[in-house]
Amino acid sequence: MRPSFPASLRARLLLWLLLPLGALAALNLWLAFREARTTASRVQDRLLLGSARIIAQQIQYDDGVLEVAIPPAALELFESEDEDRVYYRIASARGALLSGYTELPAPPVALRPEESLAFDSMVRDQPVRVVAYAQPVFAAPAEGPVIIEVAQTFRAHDRMIQEIWAGSLRQGLWMLALASALLGLSLRWGLKGLVALRSIVRNRRPGSLEPLDPGPVPTELSPLVGAINDYVQRLDAQVAQRTRFIDNAAHQLRTPFAVLQTQVNFGLRTADSQQKGESLRAIFQEVRHGTRLVNQLLSLSRAEAGAQHPRPLAPTDLGEMAQRVLEELAGLAQARDIDLGLDPPAGPVPVAATSAMLHELVANLVDNALRYTPPGGTVTVGFRRENDAVALLVEDDGPGIPPADRVRVFERFCRLNEDGAPGCGLGLSIVQEIARALGAGVQLSEPASGQGLLVQVRFPVLPD
Structure with missing residues (x-):
């Protein structure tokens, strides 16, 4: 089935202008979604790294023992209405758990002192974002860096993506609506010449075959006006030819009928059988002439139809x-x-x-x-x-x-x-x-x- 398009030229032009504009808007929304996701990931990673550094500042080495205290400020960074789960894990360079959740996996690669790494993982069957930070122990360099990991589920992360993208979506829809309105007004103004041409054609007198004035018509419509004028000229010539043909045919048929009427009147008035016979012979000749004329008119009509179709x-x-x-x-x-x-x-x-x-x-x-x-x-x-x-x-x-x-x-x-x-x-x-x-x-x-x-x-x- 062929796709249906609006009958209005203005609507068609607006549709074809809005299609690429809509495609660009869709591309912009896709890029906005990617940017929103990148922004949310960056924010989440910075919060996780900030929390890990706050915890790192509380690590102490006393009498050969590493001690870790988890300050409330390190976890308060994640307080929100989304009720995300936050996990942490502090382990020595040798992998010994100092504090936190055993379910939180170790970083996939070894970290150098003051180096951080962000990666995705699973904790208790939930996807989490993890940031690991290597905190050196200056009091005991031989102990190696302490690995601090902080993880968070993705509820706040996903909500931030939705909020950023929803804002971009609203802005894109408003821009598309505004562009549609402006395009509609522009097309209405730009098609004034075509509307004027329609009014000129509609207001012409019935039967008028005068050529159109191309003056108020835009340059792009000049070929159309020229084609209409050419058609009008040819139609005018054909109508004139048909008119002459009908006038000539009427004249040609009127002559034998006039002769027939004269001969019939003469035959009815006369009592002479010889004159009646002459009158009948004249009638016969005129009937034969009229019959041939009608046949030739029909032949000409068929020939014209064959030439046109x-x-x-x-x-x-x-x-x-x-x-x-x-x-x-x-x-x-x-x-x-x-x-x-x-x-x-x-x-x-x-x-x-x-x-x-x-x-x-x-x-x-x-x-x-x-x-x-x-x-x-x-x-x-x-x-x-x-x-x-x-x-x-x-x-x-x-x-x-x-x-x-x-x-x-x-x-x-x-x-x-x-x-x-x-x-x-x-x-x-x-x-x-x-x-x-x-x-x-x-x-x-x-x-x-x-x-x-x-x-x-x-x-x-x-x-x-």
Whole structure:
């Protein structure tokens, strides 16, 4: 499961700033705990050594006998509310016990005169801290130093650690809370530009596509504002294009419906059967024209959807698809007395496409050529293999397209000749949209004969 983060940018920034700050605080607390433990151990060792030295001052050598008196001050150093147990042991250099507890072990190493040693040990199944001190006997140097040991349990030691560390913990938590508050205020002030940008976007009029003003925005947000403005420009262009398309489509559909209404009214008013027949034939032509227009609008919509949301493409034989389209349009070519021919390829011509999109592309190219080629003309479909592409060629000997208009004819509803020319001005627009969706390119030129139009659609070669 992915970790959940706050939705607010301010909260996220504060979180990512507090994480390293919290890690540093935790490290500081760990170091504070170590320092507290070291301090408590030092204090305890000093108390134990002080007690051992007080006892050492009371050692006397009289008539060859070492005498030791334990002064109350030596043990009063350890009086506290923790009720620690205190043990002591005084032994001669030869190890003979002079006074104290036999359970307290001797130092692990021999001590030189006036040398001390602190170590941990166990007395009566309790851990203790022991300090041993070697007190020389000046009256009898041959006796060697007397070893004085004082031990204490760890209750006061542990309480001191807790008190020191608790103080550091409280201080660290207060500092972390203060840092969080200051960071929150800093982020609130630092994100004013982003909040201002949000307010600007939120207060825009519905449908407004004006670019954002990058003036009040911080430098780090300028790329975001630039990207939004670029998107707004592209969206504005697309909306304008869609608006023009809808207006043109409405205009194109209004014309056949107006003609239909006129012919229907005329047919209803006239009693002449011949005129009724002419009216029905005109209605039939307009219905067929309107049906083709609607079909081409649907084809263009599907082509645009394919360009914006590409579908999985599969190898499709371009030569086989061209053969099928020519068989479907053979009736139209015969009705217009046009020689429709195919120069078949030497073998399969696979291209990456869907069968429906490739059929629509080839059908629109051939249909366009048939409608703009005068009776008695020729339309030929061929192929050309190149190193990095496969080209579909559709050539006719019709009126052609002047070089100055070869870019404009791809616009929707563009018709160079309005004097009764067939078509709706959508064929090449559909071809271009489908080619864009398939990664192909469309090029218009003159045939080698110099008469008519040659349309080339170059498809990328499929990898082996």
